[in-house]
Amino acid sequence: MNNQRQTTKLLIHSILILALAVWAFVGLKAELAKRNDWPEFRNEPPIVRPLYDDANVISDADLDKVLWKLRPQLRSPQEKINHIDHALRMWSPSASFSDPNCISGLEMLELMLDNRKFRTSYTDQFKPLMYAGEYGVKVRVQEGAGSSSHVDHTIAGLSEIGVPLDYPVVTETGETTVAAILEASLKNFRINQFEYEWSILAFAHYLQPTGGWHSREGEWITFDRMAERIMRQRLVEGVCRGNHRLHSLTMLLRIDENQPLLSTEMRSQIIAHLQNVTERLIQTQQEDGHWDPEWPGDEWDGPQNVEGLPLGIKADRILVTGHTLEWWALAPEELQPPREVVVTAAQWLTQTIDELSPGEVKSYYTFLTHAGRALAMWRGQFPHEVITPEFEL
Amino acid sequence: MTDLLSAILFGLLFVAISYVPLAVSPIWSLATDVTQASAFPLTAGMPExxxxxxxxxxxxxxxxxxxxxxxxxxxxxxxxxxxxxxxxxxxxxxxxxxxxxxxxxxxxxxxxxxxxxxxxxxxxxxxxxxxxxxxxxxxxxxxxxxxxxxxxxxxxxxxxxxxxxxxxxxxxxxxxxxxxxxxxxxxxxxxxxxxxxxxxxxxxxxxxxxxxxxxxxxxxxxxxxxxxxxxxxxxxxxxxxxxxxxxxxxxxxxxxxxxxxxxxxxxxxxxxxxxxxxxxxxxxxxxxxxxxxxxxxxxxxxxxxxxxxxxxQAGSKPLKTAEELTASDFRYTWISLLIIWLAFVFSPVSRHVIGGKPRPIEQVISQSLPLGVAKHLRKSPPPGQIFHSVEWGDWLNYSMTGKHRLFVSQHSLPSTPPLVMIDYREALARGDAWETVFDRYRFSTAVLSVENQADLVKALRESENWTETFEDEQGIVFHLSSLVKKSEPTQESSDE
Structure with missing residues (x-):
């Protein structure tokens, strides 16, 4: 009798504990599901085209000269991936050149995305550029010549030139697609991370309209919050004297015109921010048209704290002026300075590029690609649309 | 007799504990008047x-x-x-x-x-x-x-x-x-x-x-x-x-x-x-x-x-039975109650019942709190984001009036992204990592503990970009030099 009572007790309590365990398991599953609200991807990113075509900014002949000078003569083995990455963004996969020293757009794309091609140029002493990470394919960053220069620079570049997400990617562990790079970027993204401007650019291009998602830190991420993050820091901070952040904000505005990304309030805030930047640029433009690294002038918390580039002041000026013209070429009318500001800057840039030695072109190549792309866009075209297959001077 | 001795000891403990100053953390509850996200902007987007x-x-x-x-x-x-x-x-x-x-x-x-x-x-x-x-x-x-x-x-x-x-x-x-x-x-x-x-x-x-x-x-x-x-x-x-x-x-x-x-x-x-x-x-x-x-x-x-x-005294004489104890009197109980009452009277808690002069606030609050620093910041509220010790965040939030942008506090900790805390540690670590972190969050004011953040205090003292505007035994306040030049505040200390 006593034994039977004990067994009944045991049974009742076992059932209770089992019920609690099931409840706990269901709760955990629901909790995890809540944290897996990642946005959906869209295969074809939008191409954000330049808005202006002004021959006063640069003539056809000058543009040809600039683009010829900046053709991707990157066929040498173990060329810096950083250069290939930038050249691909400037020239896009459809560019090809008659110059045998030049590498075509498609070759650049394959070098970046196919580890077998990568290995033909980079010996085993280089770690692969693309590798399988926890959440997808990761791009190696700042680990020497065989790696990219900035977090998510590669995926952002691919998004801007319209590479679809189902484009194949080959790593040492097998074949996947560009979507795996985006997935890794998305799942590793944190709002306070050191470099974020390219991540945001890639998300704006590749994500389906979304109200937001939870990061792995549990933070609710929206494009409004990302825009806020970009505008939080001092203007000159960030790579290329803060210009990539301005570029990302401009792209958010442009993409938002066709696909809602931002709230009305945030859109107004971004416009006000960029108008303020334009005002500053008008004030700080030098007589000959260029800008110096301290281009924003004083902010409420004082003057900019700028250290010069190791490449010298000329490089710094090309960097700032080229990048500025690039985002202006994509920015809506309300963010534009008087056109003579653009014309003077473009003329200085064209002349300066023309005077560069081949060695300087090689050294400055990354930011020269921005300058070249900017000048082409002021003629309403991307560089690969300006040139023909037989492109030469 | 041992019961009485226990009551006396408990009374002493009562008095002693009642004089323990209020330390930083319970004060997080004081901060609930202020909307968390507005005072601690880095928590925006995190689940509350x-x-x-x-x-x-x-x-x-x-x-x-x-x-x-x-x-x-x-x-x-x-x-x-x-x-x-x-x-x-x-x-x-x-x-x-x-x-x-x-x-x-x-x-x-x-x-x-x-x-x-x-x-x-x-x-x-x-x-x-x-x-x-x-x-x-x-x-x-x-x-x-x-x-x-x-x-x-x-x-x-x-x-x-x-x-x-x-x-x-x-x-x-x-x-x-x-x-x-x-x-x-x-x-x-x-x-x-x-x-x-x-x-x-x-x-x-x-x-x-x-x-x-x-x-x-x-x-x-x-x-x-x-x-x-x-x-x-x-x-x-x-x-x-x-x-x-x-x-x-x-x-x-x-x-x-x-x-x-x-x-x-x-x-x-x-x-x-x-x-x-x-x-x-x-x-x-x-x-x-x-x-x-x-x-x-x-x-x-x-x-x-x-x-x-x-x-x-079990060995010498037999213990009294319960009946004997209750039948005799309540001497020990009354004396024990008297001891507890005395302990209560001598503790600050009794003020709410029998009245009396309240203790000076400096004695109520732990000296680990940045009283002087908070007073200074209240007098001249700094613009922009403030870097401060996590332990001080709630007190600063409680003490400061108007709009202010604080970093992290004990109260806001559960809603703070982990990366922010990694950066916080990085900033306090030896070396020059603080500069990157300070740029990333655009800190324009730093409120540091003299005792616990000596490395960062030293680094900011050596930096031309930062100027010390206040110091007392607990804390130091630094502002961006450019802001100090703009407003030209005078250096003060708690002694002044």
């Missing part, structure tokens, strides 16, 4: 976890009634009641009040020594002490599971440490099962294994009475422990050479030594929890506040075995 709703409601109510002094008194009373619960738990094993009182005094004096550490979890400590006490009830009646359920219900709504209570209940069960298997030895469990199951179920039931149900466990405990807590709660591993390390090391040696010389046995449930907490303390010394009261109760059977019965 509120595992301390009940505590906050009580603290805010008490504060609105009697200000910070009343809040300080409440914290003291809560600690005194915790001591009382530990005393009862300790006494339950041997019915020797003097031994139990001496043990409670050790706990109480450690409360005194570590007041600033104990304070954040003051309600949690109370629940923990009560739960330990309830677990020592030897009669397996229904009042015990009801008490466990009520304690767990209060705990889960008062402080995120509630999972330690569940751990104790689970350990009790494991302990009784192990003791049941090992039947050759005497069973030292307080109750049978199935009663332990009932207690565990009652604990779970109490735990489930919260607005988030199971999510409170997953969200507030498991996931944050695994994913975030080590980062955001600034877990400090135990350093054996520190004072806490010495306390821990001594306690381990003491418990080990005691177990060798005593013939008595530990209660298996308490021993299991104690072992888990011992490991836990090595990972994060914050667990010490849960470890200490349990240790006090754990060692009672062994202490009773090895310490002579000085509080009993």
């Amino acid at each position: 976890t509120q595992p301390s709703l009940l505590t906050e409601a009580v603290f805010v109510k008490v504060r609105s009634w009697g200000g910070i002094r009343a809040l300080s008194d409440l914290c003291s009373l809560v600690l005194i009641v915790s001591c009382g619960a530990i005393f009862l738990a300790a006494k339950s094993d041997h019915q020797r009040p003097m031994l139990a009182m001496m043990s409670t005094l050790v706990f109480g004096s450690l409360v005194w020594v570590m007041a600033s550490i104990l304070q954040p979890a003051v309600i949690g400590v109370l629940c923990w002490s009560l739960l330990i006490w309830v677990n020592t009830w030897k009669k397996s009646t229904w009042s015990q599971p009801i008490a466990v359920a009520v304690i767990m219900m209060v705990w889960v709504n008062s402080h995120p440490s509630f999972s330690i209570g569940l751990l104790l209940l689970l350990s009790q069960l494991i302990g009784t099962v192990i003791a049941g298997i090992n039947k050759s030895k005497q069973d030292h469990s307080y109750h049978s294994w199935w009663h332990s199951v009932i207690l565990l179920e009652a604990g779970f039931l109490g735990f489930l009475i919260n607005p988030d149900l199971m999510n409170r466990f997953w969200d507030g405990t498991m996931l944050s422990v695994i994913v975030q807590r080590p980062l955001i709660l600034l877990w400090q591993p135990l350093v054996m050479s520190s004072s806490l390390g010495i306390i821990m090391g001594s306690s381990w040696l003491f418990v080990f030594g005691l177990s060798r010389i005593s013939n008595a046995k530990f209660h298996p449930g308490f021993l299991t929890t104690w072992l888990i907490l011992s490991v836990g303390v090595c990972v994060t010394q914050d667990l010490l506040i849960w470890y200490l009261p349990l240790t006090i109760v754990l060692i009672q059977p062994l202490l009773a075995d090895v310490i002579p019965k000085w509080d009993s």
